[in-house]
Amino acid sequence: MIRIQKEPAHVAKLIGLAALWGAMSFLGACSKGRSTEQLLQPNSGGAMTVSESSRHAFSRPATNLTVAQRGEFFIGNAFFNSPWVVAPASAGARDGLGPLFNARSCDQCHNNDGRGQPPLKEGEPPVSLVIQFATPTPGANNEPQADPNYGVNFNPFGIGGVAAEGKLRIRHREVAGTFGDGTSYTLLAPEYAFEELAYGELAADTKLSPRVAPAVFGSGLLEAIPETQIMERSDPDDADNDGISGRPNHVWDPLAGRAVLGRFGWKLNQPDIAHQTAAAFSSEIGMTSSFRPAEICMPAQTACGAAPSGGEPEISDEIFEHMVRYQRMLAVPVRRNLESPEVKRGARLFLESGCESCHRATFRTGNVKDQPWLSDQTIHPFTDMLLHDMGEGLADGRADFAASGSEWRTSPLWGLGLQKMVNGHTRLLHDGRARDVTEAILWHGGEGERAKEAFRNLSTQDREALLRFIDSL
Template structure:
């Protein structure tokens, strides 16, 4: 008889909250300390409330733009949850497009398009032109399970339109990204580096077809390359840099980490636009938003004792999914966050890069990540996305319409697990999905 592990429902250890409503992703960790109480709620305010263009009487929140994708963090991370692609022909809201051309910056990162930089901004303040828009459509791809049941997958097609500053480089590389979930990010920061690297097998020494690699990226505070943990390609080393990068790239707001406006040399009106001070978000408020991102809790699992869920978990392990989606870590000591330290957590990620095959490739290198590689996304909370965000679109670009399609898109290092899933009976496939829905 299959039995659950002790405390298996506590995905975030003592930080776990028992919530399953539409607000399940916006709770503070259950063991929030007195010293971080104010940081969480001040950071929450700056995360949720909209920024405005300068000059404005709202001096703490002016400086939006000149070019941007959203007016607030919550504009992409709705209810602290997961973004989704628009309907075909719709406007990108919680999804964006990264840009680069072949080559690297002096620190080894992607080299931005000379005209449009590192990200396409589809919104603008008065007096500045937007950079452009993207049209999204899909091509249906048919497939069949080993038992004869058929399915279709949707392959996205992107077309740039209404470009405001002329043509992009003929060598343009682009990568669509939906906004990831916020819960549990601080716990991922708290995992000891040695425990992440212990999962790596870049030369596939054990010959299992899986060769997870760490991404080493530029840390703007330490001024050296360090282990990447955050972002779809693990291209950010810390939550603070992730937050500051999003303020600049997504909202056009400068910070102590990134003090220069996000305008290229050819965008004269962007360069001349009024700003909200230098920097536009203060060090204190940036720290508050960063603390908030550390302290958003992971919800507890539901139905973890159910027989079908336990069967699905056993199958998830048997077919090889846990080779990359590592179930459990114990966090180390994270300075300033006693709540997150020494916790037994179940994120179902190794935080490493894996070649996911040509069908998922964006062909855009990002530091040491190749165009075929993606970081294993955490699975905790995935079963509540429909409740919180009203959709079940998964993968980095939201192409999968449900969890089963997400599995079927796996290629490269994930192809053996996918093929093993396709060989399962329909009942066993349903058990695997039921397990995922319990996370």
């Protein structure tokens, strides 16, 4: 997937030695006081781990559910996977789609509860990639403000009688680079353009952020991590001088009437699974809920505003709760190949290269009321649940509450080695630009620059060992 060319051997050796020498002090510092033991634990989800490596590996119920809870799981699963329909319909519990939307079901974006990807064919509309909008000036609670004509989300589909918002065209610019051993690589930087806009022009100062649908398995465990554990890992001023200054995002919770810790979304802009689900229903499926009772139609979208409703709210509280609990019950697949010497060597290199400084291996969940399957679990998600400045190469320029345009959450890595089996692709990062794990690492900048450089300057054999470790997750 990366185009390979070789430098002359003597040049490659000199380049590699010089770069490796500069990274040596960093490697030693990052490995100090850490061990690989927690990086090689088989049960990433604690008691919620399942022995599964098929295309359904992300869609299994946790093994520690009761019979009654498993029944709840499968009710939620049915609603998560089934398409919504246009109102009015005889299936009143399932109508209310649109009037403007990106997808007809949750599964259409989070296929098999896994990761989405950008369109791969010229002219293909985005489904599991959404474009979020915002004006530069935030609202009263520091939340992003919508584009005056297109709202918070670009919707490429509309129901009958309602014009879709337009078409998205994605082009790619090649970015060339070289590993320390002289091997060349090429990355793809996406560039976005809108065509056939139906409701006028975007505001001149509107910022856009492309974001692919993240995996949802294990979400309940991430939600159950005590806030104190997350805050303990925050170091906004880089007090320990390791070059890593992760910090939390605090976001407005309209139900609580105050700012709370953000846990979900590419910029940690949602406080919990319920808010994340309600936001997706509102801006991507076009359906109202008790969390978000208002339609998304903007003033210029008169046909949208006049379209029939599927009720108030369009998704009932009962169905909504089933879908939230379903996500909380999704298991995490067990690790694989942990006895391989190459995987063990890769774990050491993951630690020494500084990857674990952000992709922290271990948390312990708290005691969750009425959800005992989530409680008191030692888990290994490989995230710190914090924001990090990833440099200008990945910046979208769109602030999101406290998150700047160049800050992103640390993506959990659990299940990464099964993504191709489950979702049929290996696209990574917030916009899916990376075609595999190697490219995702090479896009790291900012706080991730030194870890990227350590990886870039490994020998071919060591790079492969580190990738085999990640594949074991």
